[in-house]
Amino acid sequence: xxxxxxxxxxxxxxxxxxxxxxxxxxxxxxxxxxxxxxxxxxxxxxxxxxxxxxxxxxxxxxxxxxxxxxxxxxxxxxxxxxxxxxxxxxxxxxxxxxxxxxxxxxxxxxxxxxxxxxxxxxxxxxxxxxxxxxxxxxxxxxxxxxxxxxxxxxxxxxxxxxxxxxxxxxxxxxxxxxxxxxxxxxxxxxxxxxxxxxxxxxxxxxxxxxxxxxxxxxxxxxxxxxxxxxxxxxxxxxxxxxxxxxxxxxxxxxxxxxxxxxxxxxxxxxxxxxxxxxxxxxxxxxxxxxxxxxxxxxxxxxxxxxxxxxxxxxxxxxxxxxxxxxxxxxxxxxxxxxxxxxxxxxxxxxxxxxxxxxxxxxxxxxxxxxxxxxxxxxxxxxxxxxxxxxxxxxxxxxxxxxxxxxxxxxxxxxxxxxxxxxxxxxxxxxxxxxxxxxxxxxxxxxxxxx
Amino acid sequence: xxxxxxxxxxxxxxxxxxxxxxxxxxxxxxxxxxxxxxxxxxxxxxxxxxxxxxxxxxxxxxxxxxxxxxxxxxxxxxxxxxxxxxxxxxxxxxxxxxxxxxxxxxxxxxxxxxxxxxxxxxxxxxxxxxxxxxxxxxxxxxxxxxxxxxxxxxxxxxxxxxxxxxxxxxxxxxxxxxxxxxxxxxxxxxxxxxxxxxxxxxxxxxxxxxxxxxxxxxxxxxxxxxxxxxxxxxxxxxxxxxxxxxxxxxxxxxxxxxxxxxxxxxxxxxxxxxxxxxxxxxxxxxxxxxxxxxxxxxxxxxxxxxxxxxxxxxxxx
Numbered sequence: 001x002x003x004x005x006x007x008x009x010x011x012x013x014x015x016x017x018x019x020x021x022x023x024x025x026x027x028x029x030x031x032x033x034x035x036x037x038x039x040x041x042x043x044x045x046x047x048x049x050x051x052x053x054x055x056x057x058x059x060x061x062x063x064x065x066x067x068x069x070x071x072x073x074x075x076x077x078x079x080x081x082x083x084x085x086x087x088x089x090x091x092x093x094x095x096x097x098x099x100x101x102x103x104x105x106x107x108x109x110x111x112x113x114x115x116x117x118x119x120x121x122x123x124x125x126x127x128x129x130x131x132x133x134x135x136x137x138x139x140x141x142x143x144x145x146x147x148x149x150x151x152x153x154x155x156x157x158x159x160x161x162x163x164x165x166x167x168x169x170x171x172x173x174x175x176x177x178x179x180x181x182x183x184x185x186x187x188x189x190x191x192x193x194x195x196x197x198x199x200x201x202x203x204x205x206x207x208x209x210x211x212x213x214x215x216x217x218x219x220x221x222x223x224x225x226x227x228x229x230x231x232x233x234x235x236x237x238x239x240x241x242x243x244x245x246x247x248x249x250x251x252x253x254x255x256x257x258x259x260x261x262x263x264x265x266x267x268x269x270x271x272x273x274x275x276x277x278x279x280x281x282x283x284x285x286x287x288x289x290x291x292x293x294x295x296x297x298x299x300x301x302x303x304x305x306x307x308x309x310x311x312x313x314x315x316x317x318x319x320x321x322x323x324x325x326x327x328x329x330x331x332x333x334x335x336x337x338x339x340x341x342x343x344x345x346x347x348x349x350x351x352x353x354x355x356x357x358x359x360x361x362x363x364x365x366x367x368x369x370x371x372x373x374x375x376x377x378x379x380x381x382x383x384x385x386x387x388x389x390x391x392x393x394x395x396x397x398x399x400x401x402x403x404x405x406x407x408x409x410x411x412x413x414x415x416x417x418x419x420x421x422x423x424x425x426x427x428x429x430x431x432x433x434x435x436x437x438x439x440x441x442x443x444x445x446x447x448x449x450x
Numbered sequence: 451x452x453x454x455x456x457x458x459x460x461x462x463x464x465x466x467x468x469x470x471x472x473x474x475x476x477x478x479x480x481x482x483x484x485x486x487x488x489x490x491x492x493x494x495x496x497x498x499x500x501x502x503x504x505x506x507x508x509x510x511x512x513x514x515x516x517x518x519x520x521x522x523x524x525x526x527x528x529x530x531x532x533x534x535x536x537x538x539x540x541x542x543x544x545x546x547x548x549x550x551x552x553x554x555x556x557x558x559x560x561x562x563x564x565x566x567x568x569x570x571x572x573x574x575x576x577x578x579x580x581x582x583x584x585x586x587x588x589x590x591x592x593x594x595x596x597x598x599x600x601x602x603x604x605x606x607x608x609x610x611x612x613x614x615x616x617x618x619x620x621x622x623x624x625x626x627x628x629x630x631x632x633x634x635x636x637x638x639x640x641x642x643x644x645x646x647x648x649x650x651x652x653x654x655x656x657x658x659x660x661x662x663x664x665x666x667x668x669x670x671x672x673x674x675x676x677x678x679x680x681x682x683x684x685x686x687x688x689x690x691x692x693x694x695x696x697x698x699x700x701x702x703x704x705x706x707x708x709x710x711x712x713x714x715x716x717x718x719x720x721x722x723x724x725x726x727x728x729x730x731x732x733x734x735x736x737x738x739x740x741x742x743x744x745x746x747x748x749x750x751x752x753x754x755x756x757x758x759x760x761x762x763x764x765x766x767x
Contacts, residue, residue: 106512
């Protein structure tokens with residue numbers, strides 16, 4: 001017998017599309033914001049360096065955008081292909097939110113993307129800047145609606161369940177359900193961070209070869225300022241999002257913390273630094289713990305506790321090791337980012353940011369850092385809500401389309417083949433584009449004011 | 451169907467027709483690749499659609515997501531019915547989009563030409579075959595993967611879509627490319643047009659024979675159908691007189707497409723699929739339809755405005 005059933009395979013398919021798509025999506029949000037800013041600054045200040053940065057990053061953005069759009073379309077269809085039970089019952093809510101995303105964001109992004117890339121010299125500077133801004137606005141609007149829709153599945157609100165259908169009764173409550181704004185802020189900041197690390201690491205790589213290059217210097221400096229402000233903000237936002245999850249999906253938080261049961265002798269809840277959570281024995285093996293720390297950040301006291309995993313029947317718990325470790329990975333990456341920001345501030349203070357070779361070398365390695373945190377975060381939140389597709393309302397098993405195993409394997413093979421080919425071509429292209437010298441983009445008469 | 455559902459039915463139908471027209475010419479450019487003689491012409495051809503392909507494809511995403519929001523039962527039955535076909539179609543559209551955005555950035559972009567052609571050919575075939583199955587009334591069953599696109603009327607539908615898109619693509623190129631690069635193609639265009647038209651007629655006759663319900667609807671609604679046809683002819687005549695000859699072919703193809711799809715929708719209505727009446731359970735709750743329509747009423751005029759603006763500014767030479 002094949003070890004995975006229809007549900008496992010359908011989830012695997014959706015998860016691989018999501019984890020593939022989210023890379024491009026995050027970089028699209030971040031790069032569109034960055035490019036809109038650069039384009040407007042160039043037009044405003046008439047500064048050739050901003051325009052050089054714009055020229056350097058534009059091809060990265062267009063290639064990334066293409067992959068993001070097409071993988072997003074796949075996701076939109078997969079919802080209907082794989083989760084028939086869900087789409088039939090919840091189309092009146094979820095389908096409407098997706099339609100709002102399409103008509104407010106997708107058309108906007110797509111059309112102004114065309115104008116941004118091909119309109120230069122045809123539509124005037126003002127309109128060109130406006131197009132770049134609209135592409136970024138489209139990216140955020142798209143995030144707003146898709147995260148509202150995802151959040152409604154995590155923390156459903158504003159509906160009635162009538163005769164097998166989810167009927168909206170209060171659209172404000174549906175759209176602004178308990179977790180949607182938290183998720184929106186957390187994801188938008190994450191996208192900016194992930195992009196800033198990609199930009200900073202490439203700038204550092206160019207500075208290692210040519211430390212006098214004014215374009216790479218500006219690139220590194222801007223990216224690190226971005227991180228300096230956004231990383232601490234993100235840690236605070238993450239804390240708030242965690243508390244919101246504790247309120248609405250307590251079992252997810254218990255799994256994130258691998259908190260199986262109360263132990264009176266410990267006082268508060270310890271923070272489990274590392275362990276192998278063992279679902280069979282309902283305990284952590286090889287646990288390394290810091291006493292009371294988890295109580296401190298979850299309840300902001302030293303003694304209070306959250307509901308432990310054993311408060312829920314086994315069938316209503318998520319996969320604890322997966323949720324625990326993906327959450328650790330995200331948080332540890334986040335704190336490592338904070339360390340990098342601190343070092344960068346110190347070097348800036350010493351005026352040796354562009355000359356400290358060990359720091360530049362270290363920065364080149366941070367390229368995937370933000371993306372790793374995003375992938376880990378999405379695994380935490382999506383695996384952590386299992387077994388539910390609509391939290392507390394409908395399970396993924398009830399929702400899955402009853403395909404035969406071979407059909408799912410066949411489609412998975414097709415998807416993975418294409419994703420692999422696109423990844424190979426995309427990676428090759430990324431390095432090809434990255435090798436171009438930022439300094440070579442500088443041209444005196446190209447200062448963004450035509 | 452009540453008023454709200456009917457308005458949404460019309461909007462989704464219209465979005466689908468707009469998709470056939472716009473992505474039709476985009477995929478059609480891919481289909482024309484082998485028939486463009488010079489490498490440079492092929493590059494120009496790709497450049498002529500690069501600014502628009504994404505927005506064009508979005509009309510399909512819009513039609514499908516609005517279908518999901520307004521008629522969830524239909525959406526959740528149709529998609530699984532053609533599971534593998536749709537997955538393959540999505541992957542082809544995926545490859546197509548990647549080719550457009552990666553194209554310029556590789557050292558030998560001409561290597562993508564064959565890929566674009568194959569992706570467009572297969573995608574057009576699958577669209578035609580799936581559309582024929584849906585037109586025949588297949589799709590409204592809970593059993594997944596029951597759609598069978600390997601029946602002869604579906605294969606015929608696939609061929610009609612391939613040739614129809616090729617006509618649109620060829621007309622688009624004639625409209626947008628420099629005169630010198632497309633003038634030598636008049637014989638090719640004539641043959642393509644005639645073959646496409648004959649196949650289209652054959653396909654329509656086959657569908658009417660295979661689905662008697664469709665044939666009886668055509669009989670019942672002869673007046674409306676004649677009205678649509680007359681509007682199409684007036685449009686075609688106007689196009690001939692108002693615009694230059696390089697643009698007329700595209701407008702003619704657009705007229706035929708719009709009239710034909712409008713007739714199909716009129717014959718299906720008030721069913722959602724032919725033979726499957728739209729009962730209460732097939733339509734989303736009233737509150738969903740209302741909220742959806744409010745959003746569309748605000749967004750669609752804006753979309754049309756900036757889409758027209760983008761065509762006007764980017765096509766000006």
